[in-house]
Amino acid sequence: MTAIRHLVSIDDLSLAEIRELFEQADRFASDPRGSSQLCAGMIVASLFYEPSTRTRLSFESAMLRLGGGVISAAEMTSSSAVKGESLADTIRVVGGAYADVIVLRHPSEGSARLAAEYSQVPVINGGDGSHEHPTQTLCDLYNLHVERGRIEGLDVVLAGDLKYSRTVHSFAYALARFGANIVCVPQHGFEMPPYVIQRLREEFGVEPVRADVRRLGSLAAESDAVYLTPQKPHQLSLFTDAKGWEVQSVDAVYMTRPQTERYESEEGVGGGYLRLEKGSMAAESLRDAIVMHPLPRRDEISSEIDSDPRSIYFKQAARGVPIRMAILARLTGHVEHPQAAPPLPRHYEVAIGENPCPNPSCVSHTEQRHVQAKFKLTSRSPLRAHCAYCSRQLSFRLVGCSSTRNYHAPDSTMLRKVRPDHLVFFADEAQAAALGFKPVGSARGLGSP
């Protein structure tokens, strides 16, 4: 039996597979009614714990166009979630006999990864908190491919709320892998989160440099812009001066709305939010730039530029159907997929001690009953690890070995010999001592107050 393929992160697909999905989507787009028997008898379940218009309806439309059926819990307040049912139990039932594929949207980061662990059918992440939204990214990449004919080497501006927009995070990972350059133009206070930048650097070899965005005109007037590029630092240093890398001409502007539903109580966009207007699109550097938005929009794109031929956001949403048809046909095994999948990431369980994930919105905290904290090792020396669910860097000051019951400072070379599945993470000495661990080397006296 072949293993079930899930789509939890955009990293679950190789670049060759993504290109194959584009080709398949092109075929579906050119004849949307021509494959009405392809998925006959299949059922997609939409489980939406957060509002959605495009993601849910385009998936449902895609499955209906492929001849399958749809069951939908779009309003999870009318489901057993309000009776206190865990996500894991809901998935066990729906991903058992009820459906052949599940599309899940949930406010907890890492929820789709958890669902995949409990489901007997493919799980598609329709957005997990502010973490990832891989199918929106496929739609966005497909739009670049159709409009620009390539993704490699493009200069793409990501603008607005880069902190909480999950569409931006997945899109940035994919753009980096394709070798595109990213110009981050954040709303002040809503910059790209450090954990996303770190992952772009460590996993995709991206170099962040200051960006000189004077040529972008009013779009970037008050922004702390950053240029994220797969080019090597020595190449960049030939061209960057104190003001940073000068952004010349842009291929696409990807605008996002303020994700106010995720703001902490003290957060807000006090002085007003970035806005794309007729005037802002007049800058020479934006002359050929297409304007994209995952939608819904609020005021961040003025309706006066809806009729500008560069504005493609409604076409972009329409293309969500053929690309989601391609995703469904692929994950349900109805089209050939000769390209190899990327290797699955190695995840290890945190067997002992407190959950070291610092993110309160992570599913490892919100669904404690059913989740064993897991991590991915990103560096051996100094030891660094990321939560396998929400991708945040784990927070710890001391690291133990469950077999020797010794603990060390994270930069100790002795940790290189510890098997990853034996690693235990401690916030301080007291936690380590309470579990019977003893300090070794420079860890002696390290964690004491």
Ligand code: NCD
């Ligand atoms: C996005 C989302 O839900 O993250 N919407 C979508 O799926 N098209 C963007 C947003 O809500 O701002």
